[in-house]
Amino acid sequence: MKRVVVAPGDGIGPEVIPSALEVLRFFHPEWEYIPVYLGYECWKRTGDALSQRTLETLKKADLILFGAITTPPDPKYHSVVLRIRKELDLYANLRPVFGEGFDILIVRENTEGLYSGIEWQEKDRACTLRVVSEAGSRRIARFACGCAKRRRRHLTIGNKANVLKSDSYFLDICMEEAEKAGISIDKKYIDSLVLDVLQHPGRYDVIVTTNIFGDILSDAAAFLEGGLGMLPSANIGRHQALFEPVHGSAPDIAGKGLANPIAAIRCVSLLLKYVGEKPSAIEVEKAIQKTIADGIKTPDLGGTATTEEVGRAVLSHL
Amino acid sequence: MKRVVVAPGDGIGPEVIPSALEVLRFFHPEWEYIPVYLGYECWKRTGDALSQRTLETLKKADLILFGAITTPPDPKYHSVVLRIRKELDLYANLRPVFGEGFDILIVRENTEGLYSGIEWQEKDRACTLRVVSEAGSRRIARFACGCAKRRRRHLTIGNKANVLKSDSYFLDICMEEAEKAGISIDKKYIDSLVLDVLQHPGRYDVIVTTNIFGDILSDAAAFLEGGLGMLPSANIGRHQALFEPVHGSAPDIAGKGLANPIAAIRCVSLLLKYVGEKPSAIEVEKAIQKTIADGIKTPDLGGTATTEEVGRAVLSHL
Numbered sequence: 001m002k003r004v005v006v007a008p009g010d011g012i013g014p015e016v017i018p019s020a021l022e023v024l025r026f027f028h029p030e031w032e033y034i035p036v037y038l039g040y041e042c043w044k045r046t047g048d049a050l051s052q053r054t055l056e057t058l059k060k061a062d063l064i065l066f067g068a069i070t071t072p073p074d075p076k077y078h079s080v081v082l083r084i085r086k087e088l089d090l091y092a093n094l095r096p097v098f099g100e101g102f103d104i105l106i107v108r109e110n111t112e113g114l115y116s117g118i119e120w121q122e123k124d125r126a127c128t129l130r131v132v133s134e135a136g137s138r139r140i141a142r143f144a145c146g147c148a149k150r151r152r153r154h155l156t157i158g159n160k161a162n163v164l165k166s167d168s169y170f171l172d173i174c175m176e177e178a179e180k181a182g183i184s185i186d187k188k189y190i191d192s193l194v195l196d197v198l199q200h201p202g203r204y205d206v207i208v209t210t211n212i213f214g215d216i217l218s219d220a221a222a223f224l225e226g227g228l229g230m231l232p233s234a235n236i237g238r239h240q241a242l243f244e245p246v247h248g249s250a251p252d253i254a255g256k257g258l259a260n261p262i263a264a265i266r267c268v269s270l271l272l273k274y275v276g277e278k279p280s281a282i283e284v285e286k287a288i289q290k291t292i293a294d295g296i297k298t299p300d301l302g303g304t305a306t307t308e309e310v311g312r313a314v315l316s317h318l
Numbered sequence: 319m320k321r322v323v324v325a326p327g328d329g330i331g332p333e334v335i336p337s338a339l340e341v342l343r344f345f346h347p348e349w350e351y352i353p354v355y356l357g358y359e360c361w362k363r364t365g366d367a368l369s370q371r372t373l374e375t376l377k378k379a380d381l382i383l384f385g386a387i388t389t390p391p392d393p394k395y396h397s398v399v400l401r402i403r404k405e406l407d408l409y410a411n412l413r414p415v416f417g418e419g420f421d422i423l424i425v426r427e428n429t430e431g432l433y434s435g436i437e438w439q440e441k442d443r444a445c446t447l448r449v450v451s452e453a454g455s456r457r458i459a460r461f462a463c464g465c466a467k468r469r470r471r472h473l474t475i476g477n478k479a480n481v482l483k484s485d486s487y488f489l490d491i492c493m494e495e496a497e498k499a500g501i502s503i504d505k506k507y508i509d510s511l512v513l514d515v516l517q518h519p520g521r522y523d524v525i526v527t528t529n530i531f532g533d534i535l536s537d538a539a540a541f542l543e544g545g546l547g548m549l550p551s552a553n554i555g556r557h558q559a560l561f562e563p564v565h566g567s568a569p570d571i572a573g574k575g576l577a578n579p580i581a582a583i584r585c586v587s588l589l590l591k592y593v594g595e596k597p598s599a600i601e602v603e604k605a606i607q608k609t610i611a612d613g614i615k616t617p618d619l620g621g622t623a624t625t626e627e628v629g630r631a632v633l634s635h636l
């Protein structure tokens with residue numbers, strides 16, 4: 001029995017999440033599903049993008065299925081995604097990227113580094129503190145090693161230790177943990193890593209790195225899959241796990257039934273893998289492949305199907 | 319009359335620089351050329367990677383032609399490149415990337431941000447201060463606007479202002495300067511920018527960004543040109559400009575005559591453009607194209623020519 005909180009959010013979020021939810025319900029009709037309202041629209045209506053009550057509901061969840069959030073250009077608006085990551089201490093951000101000849105898992109530290117929130121402005125400069133803690137580094141390193149153990153037992157540590165002492169610190173801790181776990185490693189400076197992942201994706205298994213480097217690396221790696229449109233992600237904490245398509249709320253196509261629900265459905269596949277149901281996870285992935293092979297595709301993939309039609313087609317293959 | 323300091327450095331540096339130097343001498347036999355010895359080999363021999371005397375020589379230069387430096391895994395060794403950037407205050411790092419349908423100039427702030435050198439270790443964490451100063455931001459913004467004025471008058475500001483207040487600060491200053499200069503702008507978060515540059519390089523003209531984002535973005539953009547092997551870069555200050563191929567010292571192929579001198583020769587093209595001799599700069603670029611078209615290529619490009627043969631071929635087309 002699991003408590004699943006469903007947060008469609010803004011824009012195309014409320015369009016793609018129903019398809020994903022149906023797939024999840026197919027496997028787990030017995031779970032409890034709790035919808036919550038949050039995001040930019042919610043902020044415009046209620047003055048609060050993430051109410052205390054919603055936050056409490058999220059904290060009581062086991063699993064969270066998250067849509068997308070519009071980020072307004074208003075400096076008073078604070079990112080909901082970042083707040084949830086922080087409040088729920090979702091310390092590991094996972095971005096799997098795979099295709100012909102490559103299968104990479106990017107494990108991004110999700111709570112500190114340049115996202116520390118420790119910032120100030122002086123007379124003639126602005127400062128942000130990059131914080132790399134021992135505890136934070138150790139838990140993400142262990143997490144990444146755990147992933148590598150279930151995969152090809154290799155870990156690449158993305159860093160910029162040639163410039164940043166805070167990254168030497170991170171690197172040392174990752175190496176210690178990999179050694180303990182019996183995982184082979186290599187270290188790579190983040191700039192060359194980004195390029196090498198593009199040029200030789202097949203060389204990588206699990207990549208662990210600090211927060212903002214992971215942010216950039218995963219978008220770069222998305223190029224290998226033709227962009228962000230199809231990619232799922234997971235944000236994992238000690239008590240909760242949140243699954244979210246990588247694409248944004250796409251206000252330009254919202255409300256037209258054109259949104260591709262595949263990234264959201266892939267979130268369900270990730271979620272199933274996370275709860276230990278790998279065969280179901282693979283089944284979802286295969287149903288997606290079949291749907292695409294049948295030509296049932298939304299316009300972004302060159303098809304004419306609607307969001308709902310794609311969702312139904314995937315479901316029909318389960 | 320110019321004083322050109324020539325610093326071949328380590329590995330393939332001393333192999334590719336002679337070809338580049340010959341091309342430069344072809345255009346400017348009358349300039350003064352002063353060789354200096356620095357880098358890892360120098361450190362091993364003398365205990366000093368960059369002596370005070372060499373530094374003084376560099377400071378008196380107008381132009382610096384730089385090869386490559388091996389960075390040993392020794393924590394006591396401090397990067398020569400970073401030290402020179404700091405000592406000579408080479409605040410603008412330029413990386414042009416062009417090819418079929420795109421022509422991008424990446425302008426990277428080269429002195430502050432995460433490269434502040436303000437770092438410390440506490441009991442259970444390591445910190446690096448990211449510093450974005452008004453003066454530093456303003457001068458790089460002006461520089462980038464100056465470049466944009468001589469190009470397609472468009473500036474993209476790479477930033478992460480949705481997370482970093484220090485980047486809101488940077489963004490605001492860049493927008494002010496662009497407005498003053500009459501340059502059109504768009505702002506893009508660095509993660510999506512990296513992806514979009516890969517997907518739609520033709521949309522970009524000049525991109526300005528902070529230090530480490532520029533570091534990563536330029537390596538990602540190198541993918542569009544097939545890697546780092548052929549790319550030149552410039553580090554520009556108020557008194558000096560240093561030109562350096564983007565590739566490293568490549569110890570694995572050093573000493574075999576296999577190194578591709580084209581990146582180094584392209585540095586000469588950049589240098590000529592910098593001193594206002596655009597026709598000569600274009601001539602060098604064309605001579606390179608002809609050499610490649612003639613099939614005179616080093617092994618990395620699938621040819622069998624030596625470093626020297628490529629160098630001579632380029633020269634013969636001038």
Ligand SMILES: CC(C)[C@H](C(=O)O)[C@@H](O)C(=O)O
Binds near residue numbers: 215480481
């Ligand atoms: C929206 C933004 C704050 C976020 C981040 O920087 O983490 C996004 O880029 C992501 O990768 O989830």
Ligand SMILES: CC(C)[C@H](C(=O)O)[C@@H](O)C(=O)O
Binds near residue numbers: 162163397400533
């Ligand atoms: C070698 C390293 C210190 C340097 C940097 O980070 O700037 C390099 O990556 C570059 O781009 O010139």
